[in-house]
Amino acid sequence: MTVYKAPVDEMSFLINQVLGMDKIAQLPGYEEATPDMVDAILSEAARFFGEVVAPTNQAADQQGSHLDGTTVITAPVLDGIYQQLTESGWTSLTGDVEYGGQGLPMLLSVAVDEMSQSANMSFGLCPMLTKGVVTALDMYGSDEQKALYLPKLVSGEWAGTMNLTEPQAGSDLAAVRTKAVPEGDHYRLSGQKIFITWGDHEYTDNIIHLVLARTPDAPEGVKGISLFVVPKFLINEDGSRGERNDVYCVGLEHKMGIHASPTCSLSFGDNDGAVGYLVGEENQGLVYMFAMMNEARLAVGLQGVSISERAYQQAVAYAKDRVQGSAPGVSKATIIHHPDVRRMLMQMRALTEGARALAYSALAHEDHAFKETDEAESAYHQRRVDLLTPLVKGWCTEIGMEVTSLGVQVHGGMGFVEETGAAQHMRDARILPIYEGTNGIQSMDLVGRKIARDKGVAAGELMKVLLPVVAEARTAGLVEMADALEYSLAACQQAVESLFAQATGDWAAPGSAAYNLMMLMGTTVAGALMAKSAIVAVSLNASGEGNGVFNNSKITTTRFFAEQIMPRNQAYLATIKAGSASVMALDIEAF
Known part of the structure; x- marks a missing residue:
């Protein structure tokens, strides 16, 4: 490796x-x-x-990892x-x-x-x-x-977890059954949570679980969910660690990837009931948990960037070392000389750089939203964070899957065996489009909450900011990117108009097209940020500043993104305009 x-x-x-x-x-x-x-x-x-x-x-x-009784061994x-x-x-x-x-x-x-x-x-x-x-x-x-x-x-002296999912309640949190019964200044929780990442381990003195549960008189559905702090060890009045709380790991999942991350089934209250403390008000748990969930979604999108970078570096190293065939002037050529391998490496590089720019930009806006003293300015940046979150989580994790798969392909047969480590990257990446809300959920969040609910205000603000990049790219001599971005921005507008026109008479239209809209917008915004990077690189070259090799590489990678990646937007737009007819045409019995 x-x-x-x-x-x-x-x-x-x-x-x-x-x-x-x-x-x-x-x-x-x-x-x-x-x-x-x-x-x-x-x-x-x-x-x-x-x-x-x-x-x-x-x-x-x-x-x-494995389980020894109720103790997780990492x-x-x-x-x-x-x-x-x-x-x-x-x-x-x-x-x-x-x-x-x-x-x-x-x-x-x-x-x-x-x-x-x-x-x-x-x-x-x-x-x-x-x-x-x-x-x-x-x-x-x-x-x-x-x-x-x-x-x-x-x-980091203590670790934390989030506990949402139950055996019968995955994305549908309305089905949560874990109970929380009031008892003095605390509650007694009973129930089971599954898929709890790092739900138990011995690295820290304590683990603080945030748990969704229902109080006895809670209304049905998501409106009856509350949020509780449930520490692994109770805490004494002087702040020292007290007795063990009634929460234990009772199983570990055997997963496709991320093997070193213990994914736990946690049982609360098998004995006297796990002691928990209400966060905020009763029945507001889902609102509170989404503060954590949205941060996790941005972090998972970043994982797509991270695993792509690791896979890319490994593929480049292998391609420079593996001798196979010949090339002009080279009798025994390493495979990086071959155009198809070069295509795959450039695809990995360009997608990773675009995803990195997209993920980082969301956190830059979050800094402004958090620290701006002007309320209107802060709200503007928060709208941008909200809009970008499903793009970062969705698009960047799809890119992670594509890049790690290409990494295996660059290795050829050696990529399909575990020895090289290329397969691990692909196995690890496969969870990213699934957890913290599947990418189908992200795309529906984009369409339903982030575009429809605010009547396109945040999306319009984003397009307004990106449109001048077209002229700036053209002025900088980045003609291919200027053309691709101009088309893509117009495609985003057409896609949204088409989708909502269809939705007035077809309930399946948003669900059928949302994923492709997410991919269209993700590719467009990533491309615009790539263009901005290349514009800076052109400017630095003109003034003789910075590293010329780095700047030229940035310009070349952006050109590749424009010519080889952004044409995908034509297909995304076509699928959105096609509507839901072929998606929903087959009877369920025909599957």
């Missing part, structure tokens, strides 16, 4: 030159985020994740890695300084998170879920809950 090396130059360029870290650094509390600090943190993160975490990836996959190769992670401060980058965090921008942290997931995606899921718990408690927890839980969650 190829050693992972974080693409620090690419990350720094995107953060500092394209997405406007200089403007983010002017926001209250972010003043220390100078270019020098950004580059210093990226450099040290690259060393840590490249040298300490990345070498564990293949061994951890092979060792996996991959031995990971022993001590989590402690190094927390002691180095990587878990606390964006944490509130009031709770011991470093208070740095999310646009910086997203690059570090990418490195973590590229190095070992199974391992990186543990701190990833903890960040979501921090977000939910910071937004909706009481002052007492924040003071008790956040310092140790931010530091």
